[in-house]
Amino acid sequence: MDRPRTDIVLGLLREPDGRVWTEVRPDGKHLAGLRAFPGGKRRAGEALRDALARELDEEIGIRVQRARRVITLNWDYPDRHLRLIGFEVTRWTGQPRSAEGQQLAAEPLDRDARADWLAAMPPANRGLVNALVLPRCLAITPPVGADGVTAWQAGVESRLPSLPAPMLVNLRPGDAANADLPWPALARAVLAAGHWPVVNPPGDRPWPEGLDPRVGLHLNHARLLSMSDHAVRDRQARGHLVSAAVHDRATLERAIELAVDLITVSPLRETATHPGASGMGWAAFAGLAAAAPMPVYALGGVGPDDLPRIWRRGGFGVASISAFW
Ligand SMILES: Nc1nc2c([nH]c(=O)n2[C@@H]2O[C@H](COP(=O)(O)OP(=O)(O)OP(=O)(O)O)[C@@H](O)[C@H]2O)c(=O)[nH]1
Structure with missing residues (x-):
């Protein structure tokens, strides 16, 4: 529902060594005791940008020199309706110091530290943390062909080293694959090539058990509708990234209820793999992206060259089969 929102500008200050600054919310403030961004x-x-510069000067005594808007998300607390606007700040003058008595610290934030960060921050910040660690490109594998799973696996593994790292790699055998897939071996190959694997079993098959927590799990349309909130929370608590396929407002609402970490929004344009499925176009994409509290990847007839356009429409990254395979 559209309602008046208070804009909150947040500085996601990243040091050259990858550490990111946070503060502990002081006593007496909303979300007291939790870690938050200044x-x-x-x-x-x-x-x-003026608000960002002022807030960071007042709160932590720095002057912003380079900032890039990375994510904007709406968040409703019982007593307030916010629009959180996250800027990644990579250059500033002055040493961050606590101007208001709050505890400040810079700690490493990468894929492996992500789960600890999420546990220490308010749920609203999931999208902000993910925007700091996720790659902008998501490569989806082509489906298993007539030559079967073994040939498909070999094809995937041979391509991985030449994909520009790091990328999300959605291992999608497609609905025609009815054999058991060698998920742990596939995921290991993706990790070894420096990428971030996301497993995507066919149809409504369940996610495989016992995977390395660095492996993400994808909710295709069937699983998005059938998977319980509890099952998704449980996997996220174990450290897994959870992605979901969104096609319209209803599937977006479900992805928001499940608090998934990222979504693909498709089809943007008609593609060779889904001929006849007309694309939703940029306006519909922008509408869904504006309502999504998580990083949004455009999918369907788009490639890395479209990234600036995707960013202008409120998206975060690009997903594709043909652009990467
Ligand atoms: N600074 C900050 N605020 C956040 C984060 N995540 C999040 O939900 N918020 C919420 O965004 C709002 C930030 O506004 P604020 O810090 O100026 O406001 P406040 O109510 O705490 O302080 P105030 O009493 O000075 O108005 C608060 O409601 C806060 O709980 C975050 O990472 N950093």
């Missing part, structure tokens, strides 16, 4: 409310009439 920032605060935009004032009436203030430009977002």
Whole structure:
């Protein structure tokens, strides 16, 4: 539902060694005791970047020199409706220091630290943390062909080293694959090539058990509708990234209920693999992206060259089979 929202600008300050600054919310404030990013409310009439500069100067005593908007998300608390606007800040002058008595620290944030960060932060911050660790490109494998699973696996594994790292790699054998898939071996090959694997079993098959927590799990349309909230939370608590395929408002609502970590939104345009499925177009994509509190990957007839356009429409990254395979 559209409602008036308070804009909150947040600085995601990243040091050259990959550490990111956070503060502990002081006693007496909303979300006291939780880790949060420095920032605060935009004032009436203030430009977002001016608000960011002011907040970071007032709160941690730095002057912003380079900042890039990475994610914008709506979040409803019982008593307030917020729009959190996250800027990745990679250059500033001054040493971050606590100007308001809050505890400040810079700690490593990467794929392996992600789960600990999420546990220490408010649920609203999941999208912000993910926007700091996720790659912009998501390669989806072509489906298993007539020559079977073994040939498919060999084809996937031979391509991995030449994909520009790091990428998300959605291991999607397609619905025609009815044999058991060698998920642990496939995931290991993706990890060994420096990428981030996401397993995507055919149809409504369940996710495989016992995978390395660095392996992500994908909700295709069938699983998005059938998987319980509990099952998804349980996997996320074990450290797995969870992605979901969104096609319209209803599937987006389900992905939001499940608090998934990222979504693909498709089809943007008609593609060779889904001929006849007309694309939703940029306006519909932008509408879904604006309502999504997680990083959004455009999928369907788009490739890495479209990234600037995707960013202008509120998306985060690009997903494709043909652009990467
Ligand atoms: N600074 C900050 N605020 C966050 C984060 N995540 C999140 O949901 N918020 C919420 O966004 C709002 C931030 O506004 P604020 O810090 O200026 O406001 P406040 O109510 O704490 O302080 P105030 O009493 O000075 O108005 C709070 O409701 C806070 O709980 C985060 O990572 N950093």
